């Protein structure tokens with residue numbers, strides 16, 4: 001019934017201060033206040049409706065996305081929202097669009113790799129959206145292997161220009177978001193060629209379309225790469241294809257913070273690691289970790305609320321059936337994901353600190369923590385996106401048949417999220433980077449260099465160095481095992497950052513106790529999942545393993561009465577969740593039934609096509625039956 005909270009009894013069971021937990025989840029009282037205000041601004045504005053996305057044909061869907069992005073920009077300027085509030089607004093609009101790459105990669109690339117002069121020229125235009133940019137690195141033939149990119153940027157000393165060219169079909173830029181139909185400019189990655197010498201991949205600002213009529217400039221071929229996985233989902237984004245036919249740009253449009261080309265054509269590499277050219281990817285990877293906790297928590301919120309509403313079997317003497325959230329199997333699938341959402345939130349906070357610290361050190365030419373920052377951003381991006389993608393699918397399954405309805409919100413959430421396991425670095429390729437970092441650490445231990453930071457624990461594997469194993473020879477052969485070691489390394493980081501979070505002052509009655517239970521569920525569920533490794537290496541005895549499993553089950557029982565309150569603490573509006581199963585009031589069945597009749601297929605009682613294709617069959621079958 002309307003206005004009734006079908007989850008009220010569940011909410012009464014909470015053993016902690018939910019409002020205080022909302023502040024923990026948001027990160028601060030200020031963040032919570034901004035989130036509440038901007039979330040309501042979006043939820044209350046019909047212009048940001050999103051329940052029709054899965055039913056719109058692509059061109060209509062895309063035009064609708066352009067409308068929303070323009071309207072959002074209008075509201076940002078009308079209300080004079082800060083950059084923080086504007087970013088929150090785009091988050092709560094919850095629609096992948098070209099603006100993601102403009103604000104999330106094009107601008108950061110210029111800030112991270114442009115000189116002060118280049119920033120002064122380009123950033124004001126980008127901040128005012130007088131130009132719209134994308135990040136054009138991946139090509140049809142190369143994505144993971146950045147050093148394999150084929151697009152060329154050849155310096156012409158006669159005109160003081162670079163000639164940007166796509167020499168082969170596989171050099172076509174392919175995938176960049178916002179490129180297909182909207183971006184006027186791109187930060188494009190190309191091989192710098194000077195006087196026949198290849199200096200490797202560098203970034204260049206290239207204008208793609210006229211600012212007058214939006215038509216591609218001479219030498220530019222650009223378009224959308226076509227439909228992607230799922231209805232709605234990532235099809236609101238114009239991932240594009242781009243080819244250059246000897247396009248000329250001024251020399252000062254090569255991003256020159258890391259390396260420079262002089263007027264005379266002399267290449268100068270600043271005394272910094274060449275990998276700084278990858279800096280934008282590192283920035284986005286750390287943001288993707290925080291993003292993972294948002295997506296996972298949305299799916300867990302839906303599945304937890306529905307698991308408390310859904311009853312199946314277990315009726316005693318005609319009494320109510322059992323809430324499926326009370327089944328240990330449901331808890332063993334759901335609560336580790338709930339714990340992971342909180343765990344990823346906290347590791348995401350730490351990773352943002354690590355990234356900020358590295359960037360400050362770079363200002364002082366201190367590159368000492370750059371390798372660890374790369375390994376942590378790469379590894380945690382890989383771990384959190386893989387767990388989140390699998391977790392959203394598990395939440396769909398936890399909701400039974402109704403989880404497969406678009407009105408559950410879960411199919412679209414899955415479809416829009418899963419590319420995160422690929423973009424910004426394929427998850428395996430990134431884990432191999434972590435494995436390389438771990439092996440390099442092992443090889444350095446023997447030289448007396450003690451590991452610090454997130455690899456300090458490796459100082460205790462001195463014995464490995466006695467074998468003097470040839471790290472290089474075994475790497476390729478053992479890469480699958482090394483990837484598993486890399487995952488374990490990243491899981492250890494997540495656990496340690498959760499424990500560090502618990503050592504902080506956490507206000508609110510019962511809040512810390514709940515987080516301690518969730519931390520226990522996080523690490524004990526991992527221990528349970530990998531108990532074979534712990535037993536095989538004698539790190540655990542069978543008895544200890546059994547005790548750990550007993551403790552895990554006990555923690556499920558501890559979390560059970562608090563589950564609804566723990567997902568309420570995510571503070572998501574019904575508009576943002578866009579899920580009938582995840583409604584705050586738990587009023588699921590009447591809303592599911594109501595929504596079904598709104599489907600266009602039910603606009604007519606007799607479906608289009610009946611007379612052409614069904615009636616003749618029936619008539620034919622009737623004729624056969626008479627024989």
Ligand SMILES: CC/C=C\C/C=C\C/C=C\CCCC(=O)SCCNC(=O)CCNC(=O)[C@H](O)C(C)(C)COP(=O)(O)OP(=O)(O)OC[C@H]1O[C@@H](n2cnc3c(N)ncnc32)[C@H](O)[C@@H]1OP(=O)(O)O
Pocket residue numbers: 100101104105135137138143144145146147177275276278279281282284287288291370371374422423424425426429433436437440
């Ligand atoms: C929530 C999101 C918010 C905003 C963003 C908006 C929208 C998000 C949605 C979609 C965006 C998607 C955008 C993209 O996908 S952009 C394209 C992404 N592409 C990639 O990630 C490519 C992955 N490949 C690579 O990064 C590199 O090719 C590589 C795998 C790392 C290999 O590089 P390579 O140059 O060959 O280096 P190696 O020979 O492997 O290593 C040499 C040396 O360098 C060190 N290294 C490598 N990378 C880095 C780095 N980034 N930082 C620091 N150091 C690095 C490496 O460890 C090694 O060191 P040694 O000491 O061992 O020599």
Ligand SMILES: Cc1cc2nc3c(=O)[nH]c(=O)nc-3n(C[C@H](O)[C@H](O)[C@H](O)COP(=O)(O)OP(=O)(O)OC[C@H]3O[C@@H](n4cnc5c(N)ncnc54)[C@H](O)[C@@H]3O)c2cc1C
Pocket residue numbers: 101135136137138141142143144145174175176177234239419422423424425426427428429432
């Ligand atoms: C939705 C979406 C948005 C994107 N947006 C952008 C964007 O805005 N800008 C941009 O530049 N790019 C973008 N991309 C491209 C994306 O960054 C690449 O697809 C990604 O980096 C993976 O590279 P790849 O496609 O070459 O995969 P591949 O490397 O071809 O992966 C194929 C398989 O090969 C394996 N593999 C590759 N190398 C190795 C190795 N050395 N050892 C073991 N296994 C290996 C991988 O693990 C994987 O299983 C986007 C992609 C998607 C899906």
